[in-house]
Amino acid sequence: MLKIDNLHARVEGREILKGLSLTIGEGEVHAIMGPNGSGKSTLVQVLAGRDDYQVTSGSVTFLGKNLLDLAPEERAHEGLFLAFQYPVEIPGVNNTYLLKAALNSMRKHRGESDLDAVEFLALIRDKMKLMEMDASFLNRGVNEGFSGGEKKRNEILQMAVLEPRLALLDETDSGLDIDALKVVANGVNSLRSADRSIVMVTHYQRLLDYIEPDFVHVLSAGRIIRSGDKSLALELERRGYDWVLKEALEESQA
Amino acid sequence: MASDNPEFEQLVNRGYAHGFVTDIDSDTIPPGLNEDVIRMISAKKKEPEFLLNWRLRAYEHWLTMKEPNWAHLHHTPIDYQAISYFSAPKSRDDAPKSLDEVDPKLLETYEKLGIPLHERARLAGVAVDAVFDSVSVATTFKGKLAKAGVIFCSFSEAVQLHPELIERYLGKVVPYTDNYFATLNSAVFTDGSFVFIPKGVRCPLELSTYFRINAANTGQFERTLIVAEEGSHVSYLEGCTAPMRDENQLHAAVVELIAMDDAEIKYSTVQNWYPGDEEGRGGIYNFVTKRGDCAGRNSKISWTQVETGSAITWKYPSCILRGDNSVGEFYSVAVTNNMQQADTGTKMVHIGKNTSSTIVSKGISAGRAQSSYRGLVQVMAGAEGARNHTQCDSLLMGDKCGAHTFPYIEVKNPSARVEHEATTSKIGEDQLFYCRQRGISEEDAVNMIVNGFCKEVFKELPMEFAVEAQNLLCVSLEGAVG
């Protein structure tokens, strides 16, 4: 589904991603962990097409297309979704309105007709039940005055409505209380399917208890320095990052 | 069809009867301003003596005044002697004869705005005398108003038909000594609109200049006077669109509103004067004095404006809250793009007890445009319990434009509550990216964000105007980001 090869990217003249490679197959769930500032958010933003970041070398193929050639909205149309670490507020723009415009833009790309207001409302009510969200969120501005946890929930609601092929979840678990974490995890799990892949950026094993990953990667200083299965996350939880960093350093010097 | 409809004939000919268009002399009047020119204007319009004298006093006063230079605006000096004071900005002979002669770019804009085809011609300044489709509309409209006792006509007509009302109210809110541009207007105004709503009448229709066909060529010095008697209610819509011309044009209008006890006036403007091109060539210089007098108890005056046009805008719709418990409101969206400059705001003068005012100002700047908000909230000593809330938000698109806020607050009564909030934000790269990540195109995202920003003002506009305003915003900001 997604193949990242030797990706280098910089922001404000500073190189953040330094030769990152990663392959994600259909239906797989990957967790990306790593110290603060290691480049996890940078990676997902580069994949989503944020233009503050310049890709200096490397390639990314998504469903057979050169992802880096596409504008952000085209990437979205191809089925790439990013749940933001810090979802932005857009005052005055109705939450439902944005979501409807988003969904219809996807449908248009697929050659389908727009959903009308009634059809859309039925769909979104359904998804909101899944995310245990109150109907009052429909009429509020996009993320306007939402609590940290509510914003994260709203991101997964959007994912549920847009049904992407590849979802990048950037610390969707941080800021969620224990019950909300279960709800969000439930939502994500219900979206797991053989043709949908998920990449979760997280700092905590707790999320992985609910959403079991097929692969776990450690990102440090702009590179994946270790990959493993879910047991790697458990080991990180126990021992921290130091040992991985040390081993990686020794490997590179060897 | 036209010839066997007498009302149509009348409509078509009215412009000629009262105006300057058939009068060949008037079109060839040489540029320049002096007492004779003013006497000539007044004579041609067969004005009563009081009006001529009023004009002359204004002119004399104007000669002693200096053009204000405190606004945050820059323009080449206006040569007042180079302006012709008794003709349409461009004579009808120069106007395009058909839509084929109109700049396609302008027509494209109209199309995007969804303006009906026959209206496009009128707005583009095509020399058509009356528009067939509008005739029946205009006549049924007049009938309905007459039945309710509402007077709604051109200023010139009002001077002929209701001179006593004009004499009583003209200049009572904006005296001829008020300011440079208002004084000039008082001396040389050529036409405008007059509205009178009698006691207890709720005007059965939204009044709109759109329906007043002969308002099309009222020229650059127009006056509007609206009087709402006790307990009456009126909503007035002013839509302005100017044809695209290369030279700058001066537009100095005066609007006076008077609301008696329990009366309410809602005045909405969607202003889309030609702003000049990307390089700042051409466009309207818009210097307008708009003021409402909440003269009666419990009266209310509400200004709502969406301004996307003009090369230069200088405009402060104001409310004088004299009556106890009277209410003043100002809701404004001002968009400036390319080389446009806008210096707008409002004045709320609290005189009566328990008067309250609300100011919501949304400024959007793009390109190299500069916009300033200048607001004055004044609470006089006798204004027990006065309240004001001001909210002033600026949105910047790109980094070459600017927004400035100058709030002035003068409080002479300790019981007053005056609140001011101001924000400036850049149209967030974050917001744009968020929308695009959800599949929404950049252009749609910009429109969505800007319309969201203006929501509080748009909801004050009458329905059909709100839609027009939103479209207008999209058109004016096209290509502003990216």
Ligand SMILES: Nc1ncnc2c1ncn2[C@@H]1O[C@H](COP(=O)(O)OP(=O)(O)OP(=O)(O)O)[C@@H](O)[C@H]1O
């Ligand atoms: N727009 C930017 N301008 C300047 N520096 C940036 C920008 N974006 C990211 N960086 C820098 O790049 C580095 C990687 O940041 P990134 O947000 O990708 O880290 P992260 O791994 O997601 O960290 P965290 O776990 O704290 O979320 C950091 O040092 C950060 O300061």
Ligand SMILES: [Mg+2]
């Ligand atoms: Mg991060």
